[in-house]
Amino acid sequence: MKRSIGAKTILYPTPVIAVSTYDENRKANVMIVAWGGICCSEPPCIAISLRKATYTYHNLLNNKAFIANIAGEEMVDKLDYMGITSGQNVDKLERLGLTPERCHNVNAPYIKEFPLIIQCNVIRVVEIGLHTQFIGEIIDIKVEEKFLDKEGNPDITKIKPVVFDPARREYFSIGDSLGKAFSIGRKLKIGN
């Protein structure tokens, strides 16, 4: 039996994206975005949604560029700090001992200590409601070398990204492998 719980922002899983941008004085800022995801394969794009009240919103409008930095689970308290503090009041990166590095592809800084960084240029701005969606075309991805597998792909089991649960407002780690995509369902095909 199913019970209605009303119209709420619940979806599993959601990411924890540390979005870094430059402000008008070219100072690096970072905030956490859980409202987002991949939204196109060609060109490869990710979408992030922010409220207009955020410092990053104005940086995105000015520079049309951002980095989506993905952290490992050992940084979860730093991620949470980035989500509960505004760049209008404090230099979050400095406070956390993190290093903004200049990116040569897009006009946004990346966080040196983070294992995977996704460099994006904003190609579309979609007004939805309380949140504005920025669609970023992925220009390049950089990965810390020790987190690459033998084929040169990022290894999720080494990076250990954080999962956000918007229902319980809680962070989780990635668990065990459940199988290969485009593969484990083949046995269910008729006459496979």
Next chain:
Amino acid sequence: MKRSIGAKTILYPTPVIAVSTYDENRKANVMIVAWGGICCSEPPCIAISLRKATYTYHNLLNNKAFIANIAGEEMVDKLDYMGITSGQNVDKLERLGLTPERCHNVNAPYIKEFPLIIQCNVIRVVEIGLHTQFIGEIIDIKVEEKFLDKEGNPDITKIKPVVFDPARREYFSIGDSLGKAFSIGRKLKIGN
């Protein structure tokens, strides 16, 4: 040291959303979408991106409604099957022994056997490139009662949703709790 791996559709984590719709004959179809996420809090919305070549794409344009069904990890092979088979060729739900149920809020069917279903009306269609993004306003969420916690919220540790890793094209389970959001970062605030 970071290495460039090029412009790829990589982000962690991504969801595995079973999107169910009616076709023009009011037959239920389902497909898997990993390109998606929450995109607005007010109104509560989720975005899903699909290629025009999919059966669901046309159903979405016709009916302007869909259900985002979230499965538990024990259904991962069924989810994968939904992703590698087209509704143009086979009745996927019938083949998998799953039951489409009529939804009274939106013009789309939900999957009875899935623990959490998100009922959406399409409020915006955004052409990006290979993928078209459909923004769905969440009208209601229904949850299997045994998967609710004491406060009446869906319990991710009971539902056990699946994580998709687009880099390795592999499914993962949800792991251990890493702490409460808007809380574990407080200790890093100055003078807290």
